[in-house]
Amino acid sequence: MSDIAIRAVGLSKKYRIGQRVKYKALRDVVAGAVGAPMRWLRRGSQEPKEPERSIWALKDVSFDIGHGETVGIIGRNGAGKSTLLKLLSRITAPSSGEARIFGRVGSLLEVGTGFHPELTGRENIFLNGAILGMRKREIERKLDEIIDFAEIEKFIDTPVKHYSSGMYVRLAFSVAAHLEPEILVVDEVLAVGDIGFQKKCLGKLSDISSEGRTVLLVSHNLSAVSRLCRKAFWIDGGQLNLVGTAGEVVGAYLAHGRSHTGEARWNYEEAPGDDRVRLRAVRIVDGDGETSHVLDNTHPFFVELEYDLLRDLSGFQIGFWLLTAEGTTVFVSGDREDVEGAAGLRMRGRYTSRCKVPGFLLNSGEYSLSAASDMRGSEIIFVKENALGFTIELTQIPLHSQARPSGILSMPLEWKISKEQGG
Amino acid sequence: MTRIKPAKGWAAINLSELWEYRDLLYFLTWRDVKVRYKQTAIGVAWVLLQPLALMGIFTLFFGRLAKIPSDGIPYPVFALAGVLPWQLFSRTITDSTDSLITDQRLITKVYFPRLFVPTASSLAALIDFGISMVLLFLFMFFMRTRLEATILWLPVFVMLMVITALGVGYWLAALNVEYRDVMYTVPFLNQVWMFITPVVYPSSLVPARWRLVYGLNPMVSVVEGFRWCLFGVGSGPSPMLFFSAAISLALFASGILWFRNRERTFVDSLG
Numbered sequence: 001m002s003d004i005a006i007r008a009v010g011l012s013k014k015y016r017i018g019q020r021v022k023y024k025a026l027r028d029v030v031a032g033a034v035g036a037p038m039r040w041l042r043r044g045s046q047e048p049k050e051p052e053r054s055i056w057a058l059k060d061v062s063f064d065i066g067h068g069e070t071v072g073i074i075g076r077n078g079a080g081k082s083t084l085l086k087l088l089s090r091i092t093a094p095s096s097g098e099a100r101i102f103g104r105v106g107s108l109l110e111v112g113t114g115f116h117p118e119l120t121g122r123e124n125i126f127l128n129g130a131i132l133g134m135r136k137r138e139i140e141r142k143l144d145e146i147i148d149f150a151e152i153e154k155f156i157d158t159p160v161k162h163y164s165s166g167m168y169v170r171l172a173f174s175v176a177a178h179l180e181p182e183i184l185v186v187d188e189v190l191a192v193g194d195i196g197f198q199k200k201c202l203g204k205l206s207d208i209s210s211e212g213r214t215v216l217l218v219s220h221n222l223s224a225v226s227r228l229c230r231k232a233f234w235i236d237g238g239q240l241n242l243v244g245t246a247g248e249v250v251g252a253y254l255a256h257g258r259s260h261t262g263e264a265r266w267n268y269e270e271a272p273g274d275d276r277v278r279l280r281a282v283r284i285v286d287g288d289g290e291t292s293h294v295l296d297n298t299h300p301f302f303v304e305l306e307y308d309l310l311r312d313l314s315g316f317q318i319g320f321w322l323l324t325a326e327g328t329t330v331f332v333s334g335d336r337e338d339v340e341g342a343a344g345l346r347m348r349g350r351y352t353s354r355c356k357v358p359g360f361l362l363n364s365g366e367y368s369l370s371a372a373s374d375m376r377g378s379e380i381i382f383v384k385e386n387a388l389g390f391t392i393e394l395t396q397i398p399l400h401s402q403a404r405p406s407g408i409l410s411m412p413l414e415w416k417i418s419k420e421q422g423g
Numbered sequence: 424m425t426r427i428k429p430a431k432g433w434a435a436i437n438l439s440e441l442w443e444y445r446d447l448l449y450f451l452t453w454r455d456v457k458v459r460y461k462q463t464a465i466g467v468a469w470v471l472l473q474p475l476a477l478m479g480i481f482t483l484f485f486g487r488l489a490k491i492p493s494d495g496i497p498y499p500v501f502a503l504a505g506v507l508p509w510q511l512f513s514r515t516i517t518d519s520t521d522s523l524i525t526d527q528r529l530i531t532k533v534y535f536p537r538l539f540v541p542t543a544s545s546l547a548a549l550i551d552f553g554i555s556m557v558l559l560f561l562f563m564f565f566m567r568t569r570l571e572a573t574i575l576w577l578p579v580f581v582m583l584m585v586i587t588a589l590g591v592g593y594w595l596a597a598l599n600v601e602y603r604d605v606m607y608t609v610p611f612l613n614q615v616w617m618f619i620t621p622v623v624y625p626s627s628l629v630p631a632r633w634r635l636v637y638g639l640n641p642m643v644s645v646v647e648g649f650r651w652c653l654f655g656v657g658s659g660p661s662p663m664l665f666f667s668a669a670i671s672l673a674l675f676a677s678g679i680l681w682f683r684n685r686e687r688t689f690v691d692s693l694g
Contacts (some may be wrong), residue, residue: 011427082556086690087427088427089533089534090427090534091530091531091532091533091534091690092687092689092690092691093427093428093429093430093687093688094427094429094686095429097425097428097429098424098426098427098428098429099427099428100424100426100427101424101426101427102424107534109532109533110532113528113529113532113533114528114529116454116458116535118457118458118461118462118480119457119458123457126450127450127451127453129618130444130446130448130450130451131450131529131531131533131535133443133444133447133535134445134446136446136449215670241452257683388441394482
């Protein structure tokens with residue numbers, strides 16, 4: 001008995017280009033078969049065979065994951081993270097290489113798949129539970145707990161087509177979270193639901209990992225990765241780029257994606273956004289009005305988000321959040337906090353939203369800035385992770401301390417020392 | 424331990440896994456049955472209405488007007504005893520063909536034995552069949568058709584029927600993932616297949632020298648055998664029956680093997 005939960009050796013997955021979007025029509029195959037002898041006869045004088053157009057979504061990935069380990073998988077979109085999870089959860093077979101899995105795997109690649117809109121919440125719990133691999137008796141035993149966690153007691157016998165999207169997601173996550181696999185594979189489920197519920201989900205995941213079960217988590221939420229996982233994989237271009245402790249890997253990932261100019265710009269085609277909004281630039285400007293990526297902790301600096309509104313929009317907001325190099329969220333802020341400027345309708349055109357971050361706030365270190373915008377706090381328009389990185393240098397160390405003080409914040413706070421009477 | 428390896432060679436049927444997931448088969452079937460009638464006004468009455476309507480039309484056109492013989496049984500009962508197994512078969516192949524596409528969101532996101540998807544479609548059809556059998560027995564009662572001891576064979580023929588339908592269903596379901604043309608071919612296939620099966624006429628109408636070719640269609644023995652159980656007419660267990668049972672089993676086994684072979688990459692075609 002080894003203490004390995006997953007061992008992958010040279011795991012690779014190749015997709016023919018277009019394979020995933022287009023199915024073959026029988027006539028193409030028939031036409032191909034009929035044409036083949038003809039081509040064979042003319043072989044030699046004719047054009048060389050067209051090289052097969054394919055891409056390796058995953059190439060030669062090998063690793064070991066021990067029992068009880070919590071591993072975060074990070075990387076850009078399309079880097080191969082989801083393909084890896086699909087292989088490990090047996091949804092599709094690899095093109096070459098192999099993996100061995102020791103234990104029962106539960107995968108949670110999308111919340112609420114298998115829910116049928118016509119069935120009630122209760123009925124869907126059974127259906128979904130069975131799809132995820134639970135036995136009927138097991139579901140019956142956990143039914144109350146599942147309903148309780150999802151907070152939908154009142155609507156449990158209503159068809160789920162009448163549910164709000166929040167209720168739907170809560171119920172779906174709740175079913176999946178009560179599955180008790182030895183190895184849990186989770187993909188981006190934390191991106192859904194309201195903040196309160198997301199916290200609850202994270203809590204549940206951390207419970208699961210503290211119970212000694214193996215968890216594999218793909219996420220864009222770097223702070224969740226560094227909080228929940230001890231170990232992390234950084235996948236890039238279908239290959240394992242870096243394996244290490246979550247802090248190390250998240251740090252390296254952030255450092256890699258960081259620009260060194262204090263500004264990131266996008267041309268129209270590549271700009272994050274959709275047909276309503278395009279983010280054109282993110283800038284950090286210091287107190288002197290210079291774009292910079294190295295800032296002094298004693299001075300305020302400004303975060304500028306430059307964007308095009310392609311339509312008149314009301315209820316729109318744009319904002320950003322900061323992460324430390326370890327992936328902890330420092331704060332989140334949106335321009336709706338500017339009551340006058342953001343109120344009501346914004347007409348189409350080029351805008352810049354500017355936020356002042358005070359001096360004597362951030363501790364020294366590397367920070368990553370991500371930008372996002374949404375409508376009325378509900379529908380997310382775009383999220384640009386790690387758009388920009390910057391460094392805060394401590395020029396004025398509080399008091400007489402020599403080293404960098406610990407903590408995310410480093411600000412002068414007011415103290416008063418008083419001596420008790422008669423002491 | 425689970426080994427994840429490339430989809431090469433033939434995959435064996437993993438019986439222990441199917442057993443582990445047996446509750447899923449129950450819930451998928453239950454979903455198919457429940458959802459089908461949830462939005463209809465007359466609900467389960469459809470199960471009875473369809474064969475009744477077909478029986479009426481067949482009796483009028485084939486029984487009365489074309490005067491097709493019916494082995495000495497009242498034509499309406501004769502037709503109904505053909506329509507019911509036929510409907511089970513045709514519903515199974517239609518539903519299983521679409522089943523993987525209908526559940527594609529599920530299949531691309533969760534692993535479970537995919538074989539259960541078309542199987543559930545056919546079990547749902549079997550439940551409808553069971554309900555409509557009550558109708559047939561009522562008719563037999565009113566028409567004073569005598570029950571024969573051969574009725575004890577009924578479960579055997581129902582099994583054979585299900586196996587045949589499943590076999591064809593597995594083939595079509597797996598093929599339809601890669602070649603969507605299959606979906607458009609099935610209604611046509613259904614019509615043709617009905618006419619080469621003794622649904623509206625007795626197989627005794629087929630000239631003796633064609634019988635062998637005719638018997639290649641396993642549904643011939645299924646429908647014939649079904650009538651034999653109920654009314655004691657026509658041929659019971661005969662060499663031809665064993666021959667078509669062999670064809671059914673071959674369809675079933677090859678269907679499962681083909682399905683298992685392709686299922687490992689279904690997701691790549693479903694997207």
